[in-house]
Amino acid sequence: MNPQPNSSANTPAADTGSGGSPVLAWLFVGLPLAWGVSQTFIKALALFK
Amino acid sequence: MAENSSSFLDRSHTVAGPGYNRWLVPPAALAIHLAIGQAYAFSVFKKPMGALISGNVDKPDALDWTPGQLAVVFSIAIVLLGLSAAVFGKWLERVGPRKAMLASALCFGGGFLIASLGVHLHSIWLVYFGYGFVGGIGLGIGYISPVSTLIKWFPDRPGVATGMAIMGFGGGAMIGSPLAVALMAHFKTSAPMGVAPTFITMGLIYLVFMMFGVFTIRVPADGWKPAGYVPNAQHSTLITTSNVDADNAIKTPQFWMLWVVLLCNVTAGIGVLETASPLIQETFSDASMGAGRGVTAAAAAGFVGLLSLFNLLGRFFWSSASDKLGRKPTYMIYFGLGILLYALAPTLMAKGSLTLFVVVACVILTMYGGGFATIPAYLRDLFGTMQVGAIHGRLLTAWSTAGILGPLLVNYLHDQQKAKGLTGAAAYQTVFYTMAGLLVVGFIANLLVTAVNERYAFKGTVTTASAGH
Known part of the structure; x- marks a missing residue:
């Protein structure tokens, strides 16, 4: 969902870029998190052995 | 500061333009919270740091740091988290999330670097100051830095938005713990228990990782609302339409x-x-x-x-x-x-x-x-x-x-x-x-x-x- 155009007083200084791809941004933070979760999950399996 | 001399870090330069997708904000917030969440994995350093002199975790030397001394590091960090969040909260609202996130990254990453010197010199006070005090300030500023911004971008589902970010703090320990174990094993031959180089490496990794949040974060313009969003005035008397400072x-x-x-x-x-x-x-x-x-x-x-x-x-x-x-x-x-x-x-x-x-x-x-x-x-x-x-x-x-x-x-x-x-x-x-x-x-x-x-x-x-x- 994109922001609606506005008439804010801040607009002259506002950033004009799109900020990048959300998919890449989520991958950047999601991959380390998935690695951490997988490591924890593997450790947790010891409880059920 | 005059508008034309404001820097990239100022709030005015973080106001989103028309093409900005609000789903970029949660990853920016997660970059901060996943990093600072490492604090909950500090216990992984306790045994190695308690054997820097002896080199044997099962037989510490009399000069080695005790578990009690090392527990204080985390306590200082948590106390500073709360204090700095309380003290710097209004500053954060004034300068915006980008400058606050940068301050958090510098304090948290810098805290690791100071602590590495403390480990190298075997000075517990330097570790307290580095990881506990400076790093703790980074924790506090970092923890609150994206919260207000997320709530403003997601007025239709603030719980989802803040849940995503604060979930990162929980996930940070899951990354920080195995990362620290792997780095200490890697550096074990080059420094006592591999702790000091691990601190340096983690400090730099987290600094870079958090910079992603610094560059990605944007605030919505005044009065912005998601397309089609109408506040539900009848939802609950506990949901105010006013603001309290x-x-x-x-x-x-x-x-x-x-x-x-x-x-x-x-x-x-x-x-x-x-x-x-x-x-x-x-x-x-x-x-x-x-x-x-x-x-x-x-x-x-x-x-x-x-x-x-x-x-x-x-x-x-x-x-x-x-x-x-x-x-x-x-x-x-x-x-x-x-x-x-x-x-x-x-x-x-x-x-x-x-x-x-x-x-x-x-x-x-x-x-x-x-x-x-x-x-x-x-x-x-x-x-x-x-x-x-x-x-x-x-x-x-x-x-x-x-x-x-x-x-x-x-x-x-x-x-x-x-x-x-x-x-x-x-x-x-x-x-x-x-x-x-x-x-x-x-x-x-x-x-x-x-x-x-x-x-x-x-x-x-x-x-x-x-x-x-």
């Missing part, structure tokens, strides 16, 4: 009721986390379960890992659910269900019902995490969005208090029972019943939360400029 918020009974709510929820959760590993090994030992059927040290570590996972899941699940259920009913569930489960746990322990006990502990941990993640949205409902980050910062002093009170209380109660000669499940009964009692206090405090009196409302026009007035 941070200085007035702390004068309201509602703020202090929520302070008690957070204190009780966190202290009770720490009661489980602090004792998890010894508790499950002592309660479900070979002696009580039968030879070869007791919980081993490795299985206990797995139990702690499982609790971390449910702590993380609870942050997202409960905070998101609170958008539908309402904040007050969600905390009623945390405390109501929590009282039942804490009271049930000693019975399950006494009967040797391992599986059911694990299930109960996991559910408890979801609500511990949920309590953290739901509180920003609760504050937004009661005090509006104008200075919600600063108000949240002040509320986090409850976390610092719980961070000190929780372990002290739990260890005192457990030691007292052991001194009476109680062992196994019996030695932990009082801990669980006391935690259930704390949840009763939290339940009552939440019950007493009502709408904030209009006399506290901010009277001026709310703009980004008034956010930090």
